[in-house]
Amino acid sequence: MNPRRRTFLLGLGALAPAAAWERESAAIYSQRRRALAEAVGGGLIVVLGYDEYEGRSGYSSFRQESHFYYLTGHNEPGAALAIAPESGRRPYREILFVPEADAHASKWLGPRLGIDDAGELGVDEVLSRSAMEPQARMLLKERKRLYGLLPGGPGRDRNAAERLLARLQEVCRRKDVRDIRSRLARLRAVKSTGEIATIQKAVDASIEAHLAAWKVIRPGVTEQQVAGAMVGAALTAGCERMAYPPIVGSGLNSTILHYDRNDATLAAGGVVLMDVGGEYSRYAADITRTVPVSGVFSDRRRKIYDLVLGAQKQAVAAVKPGARLYAHGPSGLTGIVERWFERHGEPGIGSRFTHGLGHHVGLDVHDPRPPEDELQRGMVLTIEPGLYLPDEGFGVRIEDMVVVTDDGCRTMTGRLPKEAEAIEAIMAA
Ligand SMILES: [Mn+2]
Incomplete structure (x- = not known):
């Protein structure tokens, strides 16, 4: 103190x-x-x-x-x-x-x-x-x-x-x-050392929420029960409230970007998308993971999952001072993700990425967007590409939070696994 x-x-x-x-x-x-x-x-x-x-x-x-x-x-x-x-x-x-x-x-x-x-x-x-x-x-x-x-x-x-x-x-x-x-x-937009430390606490508590969810997810459990486990874990870990209503969408609901009815029952073979974060001493966390309801991704879901994960890693690797979050050109993180989907996905898959790549986070989960797009040391943002295939009944989004450093970034949410095998191993434990 x-x-x-x-x-x-x-x-x-x-x-x-x-x-x-x-x-x-x-x-x-x-x-x-x-x-x-x-x-x-x-x-x-x-x-x-x-x-x-x-x-x-x-x-x-x-x-x-x-x-x-x-x-x-x-x-x-x-x-x-x-x-x-x-x-x-x-x-x-x-x-x-x-x-x-x-x-x-x-x-x-x-x-x-x-x-x-x-x-x-x-x-x-x-x-x-x-x-x-x-x-x-x-x-x-x-x-x-x-x-x-x-x-x-x-x-x-x-x-x-x-x-x-x-x-x-x-x-x-x-x-x-x-x-x-x-x-x-x-x-x-440029956070103090104290703010970054407080945001990290919001992140750490929110990671506990996600890990708690993975323990209860199985066919027959409701989205609301998953949300309940997450809110309970976040508050127990020190959050005073959630930063936004928990989004727990299974099956087709995983394709609805701000789905928060959470009233469906998890069905075998599908995925469940959880976009859930808490507030710690007023600072927000914003984390999304998409996991298989039965503990193992089906082939098609795994293919799309790995495509989104590849794009997400490319964008995180390109975060550094001077990089631009929303630009489509060579220095643009959004452009990097678009080109990734073009090169590695099936034709037209890029059009299924239907929202912004990320946003600033701080006192608000969507912190005000600064007038300049260029990133600076000390900025905290989300990197959250997704692909949404309602015709196939599922969507995938993977969202991490990063803090911009002198020559790159540190992933604040790095302790929460995002590799498909790592998620499956934890769910099987
Ligand atoms: Mn977000």
């Missing part, structure tokens, strides 16, 4: 739960806020955390807005952040706004960080949430532009952050309002 975290817990007093939540040092979050300020130059940046309602979905506990968490490490509802970059004679300022102590909220939700405790998070100034609007208006008087998270697309209901931006814009009519998503995406 680092000293900062110890103080943080002491600040909460005797009521603090012995949570295993891992947060980076206050200095790291401070660097991120400074880097964002530098990236925008002048203006005022306003980022809102989620409120209690926005942060809940289904049975899941509160889940903070990802950009806000990235900049603060603050994991409770109703907070906000303002960053005023240095501008002329105006010095840099950063303010965290937190809800005032509320007896009703602490009765229902447990103890919350008050203004005094929130100082431990390392933001220069901490004020009450009710001071947010007047402070933002004051800071905007001296600055030309307002930056924030603008609505992601048309037709969506605005969330609290978007409503606040709209209100501030109305109040300060002359202000130019700009989105900071692409700047945040660029910062978030």
Whole structure:
């Protein structure tokens, strides 16, 4: 436990739960806020955390807005952040706004960080949430532009952050309002050492989930029972929740990319595709394996499996700084996979690869795509080619997570076997 975290817990007093939540040092979050300020130059940046309602979905506990968490490490509802970059004679300022102590909220939700405790998070100034609007208006008087998270697309209901931006814009009519998503995406794409270590923990726990599934898979078991074994193993291994609904598709369901009904029964002779990953201290894992229901691949399924595996290995081997994830040309990882299917598969098989080759992973399972396609050291991404043959009743996807190193990459999911023989050996054990 680092000293900062110890103080943080002491600040909460005797009521603090012995949570295993891992947060980076206050200095790291401070660097991120400074880097964002530098990236925008002048203006005022306003980022809102989620409120209690926005942060809940289904049975899941509160889940903070990802950009806000990235900049603060603050994991409770109703907070906000303002960053005023240095501008002329105006010095840099950063303010965290937190809800005032509320007896009703602490009765229902447990103890919350008050203004005094929130100082431990390392933001220069901490004020009450009710001071947010007047402070933002004051800071905007001296600055030309307002930056924030603008609505992601048309037709969506605005969330609290978007409503606040709209209100501030109305109040300060002359202000130019700009989105900071692409700047945040660029910062978030390159992971810190601490983030890579935390993602590895999400990966390790998710590997336990996959290994647990292989122990229960056999004809007659339901997809839901497989999903249950996986969720149980991930949570037992330290995940606080799943990173997305478990996808357990057997037979024809393995050809549905985001199948999550999980209501069919596993039939002999087929395959079952499991795209399942958990979250550890907010960081996601995303892993897919496709295994034979009866423990041994049929000839046709094995042929397609090895074709996908070959493509997947080629792409992983080509990951390095400067390589491009989505490009089709010689430096493009997607191009490498397409050419592999053309050269090694039957005619037209490449058209059965129907989705992107991979994506960035971090605080979100689909981390925001940075504006540039070129990979850099410290980026974490999935490599997940697949082939889907609904006319033959099955699909195969193999998904690993890699972290880009100085001259290549390290496969974070390397401990989970993907060779057909290795999978069959474990299932037979
Ligand atoms: Mn994925």
